[in-house]
Amino acid sequence: LDMLVTTAANGKEGLSMLKESCQGTRAPSDVFDIIVVDMNMPVMDGVEFTRKVREIEAGKMVPILMATTESDASQAHLANQAGADAFLTKPFTIEGLQHKIDKLL
Numbered sequence: 001l002d003m004l005v006t007t008a009a010n011g012k013e014g015l016s017m018l019k020e021s022c023q024g025t026r027a028p029s030d031v032f033d034i035i036v037v038d039m040n041m042p043v044m045d046g047v048e049f050t051r052k053v054r055e056i057e058a059g060k061m062v063p064i065l066m067a068t069t070e071s072d073a074s075q076a077h078l079a080n081q082a083g084a085d086a087f088l089t090k091p092f093t094i095e096g097l098q099h100k101i102d103k104l105l
Contacts, residue, residue: 003033011037011044015052022058032062034104036097039068039079047082054083063104067092 006021008014014037021031035053039046046066053059066084068075076087086100 006032010042011046011049013043015044015049018053018059019056022056034101035062035064036101037064037066037084039066039070039075046084047078050079050082050084065100065104 006017008017014035018032018035037046037049041049044052046068050064050066053062053064060083063085064083065086065088066079066082067088067090068079069090079087085104088097088100
């Protein structure tokens with residue numbers, strides 16, 4: 001994968017980074033092509049993070065891919081209800097990740 005990656009230690013930090021990057025008139029989709037988030041993160045989990053991103057008007061435009069070790073269909077449903085565009089079950093291959101990203105972009 002040939003891309004610039006920005007990482008955060010947890011959902012709260014990721015949300016702060018997203019908001020800081022988008023100050024002024026910049027939308028998250030102008031700064032980030034896609035957000036890949038883990039469902040199970042400390043401080044703020046991926047579901048809450050996704051909901052908060054979707055509450056920001058401009059946050060509705062950037063695709064969100066949620067990764068998790070949870071394989072239960074109810075977890076994928078929860079991710080979708082929060083606003084995730086796709087769901088990826090761990091462990092996954094780089095090819096699987098690339099395929100999901102390609103579909104979202």
